Amino acid sequence: MYSDNMQYLSREELKKVQSERLVKVVKKVYDNVEIYRKKMDATGVKPEDIKSIDDITKLPFTVKHDLRESYPFNFFSAPQSEIVRVHASSGTTGKLTVVGYTQNDLDVWADMAARCLSMTGADNNSVVQVSFGYGLFTGGLGLHDGSQRLGALTVPTSSGNTLRQLQLMRDFGADTLCCTPSYAIYLSEAMAKEGFTDRSQFKLKRGIFGAEPWSDEMRRDIEKRLQIKAYDIYGLSEIMGPGVAMECEEQDGLHINEDHFFPEIVDPDTLEPVPFGEKGELVITTLTKEGIPLIRYRTRDITSFKLGECKCGRTLVRMNRVTGRTDDMLIIRGVNVFPSQIESVLFNIGDRISPHYQIIVDRVGALDTFEIQIEISESYFSDEVGKLQALKKEIEHEMTSNLGISAKITLVSPNSLSRSEGKAKRIIDNRKKAN
Numbered sequence: 001m002y003s004d005n006m007q008y009l010s011r012e013e014l015k016k017v018q019s020e021r022l023v024k025v026v027k028k029v030y031d032n033v034e035i036y037r038k039k040m041d042a043t044g045v046k047p048e049d050i051k052s053i054d055d056i057t058k059l060p061f062t063v064k065h066d067l068r069e070s071y072p073f074n075f076f077s078a079p080q081s082e083i084v085r086v087h088a089s090s091g092t093t094g095k096l097t098v099v100g101y102t103q104n105d106l107d108v109w110a111d112m113a114a115r116c117l118s119m120t121g122a123d124n125n126s127v128v129q130v131s132f133g134y135g136l137f138t139g140g141l142g143l144h145d146g147s148q149r150l151g152a153l154t155v156p157t158s159s160g161n162t163l164r165q166l167q168l169m170r171d172f173g174a175d176t177l178c179c180t181p182s183y184a185i186y187l188s189e190a191m192a193k194e195g196f197t198d199r200s201q202f203k204l205k206r207g208i209f210g211a212e213p214w215s216d217e218m219r220r221d222i223e224k225r226l227q228i229k230a231y232d233i234y235g236l237s238e239i240m241g242p243g244v245a246m247e248c249e250e251q252d253g254l255h256i257n258e259d260h261f262f263p264e265i266v267d268p269d270t271l272e273p274v275p276f277g278e279k280g281e282l283v284i285t286t287l288t289k290e291g292i293p294l295i296r297y298r299t300r301d302i303t304s305f306k307l308g309e310c311k312c313g314r315t316l317v318r319m320n321r322v323t324g325r326t327d328d329m330l331i332i333r334g335v336n337v338f339p340s341q342i343e344s345v346l347f348n349i350g351d352r353i354s355p356h357y358q359i360i361v362d363r364v365g366a367l368d369t370f371e372i373q374i375e376i377s378e379s380y381f382s383d384e385v386g387k388l389q390a391l392k393k394e395i396e397h398e399m400t401s402n403l404g405i406s407a408k409i410t411l412v413s414p415n416s417l418s419r420s421e422g423k424a425k426r427i428i429d430n431r432k433k434a435n
Ligand SMILES: [Zn+2]
Pocket: 248, 249, 250, 255, 310, 311, 312, 313, 314
């Protein structure tokens, strides 16, 4: 049975662990990574100035650009002989962000991913189907190692080949599914289409979904479609991959694995900490990583800490679901719009439309155009122009009142938008090309 007391330390005990680990990691990066030494020297802070976790605000921030500039291996804090694996994520601007792991990093990662799985009630009797992509992307191998560490039977299907996914899910009795939330919806559609309608043949109980921002409305939709409990897992490849934070069975915020990842929430403009409970950008310091420790890494993810204690008894602080990444935020006619806001509106429209949509932004002259293409559900699709016209009007009205700007709504026929087996690509911003 998987057990892990670090989730239940008193706040004082936890702080002691965090402080000891921070002192060590700061010394390590100062000695080994030129970019940190330069940043710290520039602000006049020395490793010996860092005596406890309370001193963390004296340290400089790290951003994705720092990692990209160090391509491929210049950010490594450990000698390359100790690096045993790399993962990488692609950015919008070309160069990959490469992250190297020592064996100890992989062990910690497996522990954290196992902890995350256990938070949802999975254990060594579970059958875990890992339908995240395997490869340089961290989703597949991260949950894979975590599932094995938990002692669960691990089924490494990776993403794609949906028909086979469903057959194996049924035949192997998978009770836990790990994938992107958009792929979970795709799987549920395929289930109906391919005739896997006898739900009693499946043992699926829970889904661990992440790698793209998703809303509570989408959660309820997935739970209904697959008849499971759907949990949000959080991670990012620069920090480690999935396993940084996870919802427990209460589904009331994500516990951050603070013994390894120290979280702060700051105002993205001033970089000052926001009052506890208020929204801002999540900043993480890795306390134990060896390959690429990151000091005050700006994740670009917008969230807030949750007040109060969790009913599950874990003392790890919780954060609210990430509502969006500042990178994903669209500024349309001067208004900030997150795709997750659009998604929430669409789910509230209910089953007259499918959960598939695409956002198209362009610029005509000096004016931004904003269109949302939405699939009508098969059951609602008809030739009655009046019926569809009324639906269109209703969605337009809801969008305007929720987003604060108007959008052109285009209803498209069922199954006409492309499906994704990995991360969904929902935004087409043609303004970037034009400029
Ligand atoms: Zn909890």
